[in-house]
Amino acid sequence: MELGYRVSVPTSGHCPYDLVLDTDDELLKIQVKHATLRDDERMLRCSLKRSNPNATGTNDSYYGANEVDAYLIFCPEKETLYWIDFDDAPAANVVLRFESSVDHPGIRWADEYEL
Template sequence: MDPHRKGDLTEALVIAEFKRRAIPIATSVGDNERWDVLAETETGAILRVQIKTGWIENGTIRLVGTTVHTNSTGNVRKRYHGDVDVFVVYCHENETMYLVEEREFGTQIRLRVDEPAIRHKNINWAEEYEFDERWPPDLDTNARTLQTTDPTTVAGVDALESAGAPVWRDVRGTSKRNVVTVVDGRPYRVRIESGFLREGRIKVHPDETDTDCYVVYCDDLDDCDDVAAVYAIAREEVAETFSLRMDEPERIRANTKLATDYAFATNWPPA
């Protein structure tokens, strides 16, 4: 079978196995992420999963933990270091799924299926890596949690979580205001921004445009019981800067955005 087709088959089989076990997952839109799916454990931890095809070679299942791309100098291999949490490996020869943590090996690992001629103490026995024996993995995911007291981030995350949306750090960068949630079963990038009340408008100057939507928190409105302080707006609806009008003007233009139309409570997820 063509390697690309086999890879697609492996991914389809693993996703089916996740669903059969009732493990919530979300897939990436496009091929921009180094993980294939996000999987949620029973405790609510979100793990980045890279799905790999394993094959039996000399009595072992070989897993290669690198990607290959070509540049002017030839083929270049790159590790997944820090970009995924676990590898889920499916071996077609024995129809078995395995789980290996990214931190457990370097560029490759072999899981022994057959008894070797000579036993060594560092043998990785395949049966010890079978998926159901290791799920969920005991990983410290605190590195990607939102450890922050920034009021804008806290308000945005609180709004998302109050809507029942899981929230975790976006692996794109270091800013805690880039977060990821799930909408319709797919990862959804959110940029949390501060809004400032000026001349009857909530004005926003985003620092990030590579996102699916903005969640805007206006501290000036936080103590107003009858006015929302958090708003949600889709990325495609705005330019590099934008504002939300608090009061309806005498004349509404095509680009007028009334804050009441974008209140988070009634506009999540943004259309």
């Protein structure tokens, strides 16, 4: 909303997404995730799975491309939001780095995803 988009919240708790973002050009299904700082605050890690309670405990599963368009990851320690398109996200966990002792092409730098 601060960026000028309209945001809607589904009325059902059974939707695979938490928000719908209206950009005027399209409606995007957004899954909101929480991330915590790790490794002496050099990175943040976030699980991209969902856990659904059932009679035997929980059933963990992952989102599909038809369910979610993007992930909005909130890091409370930095009071920052990170946007990752579904097609750019790994299947299970995402790691965003603030610094690293190696320079590897597979590293996801946090500042590239920061809103």
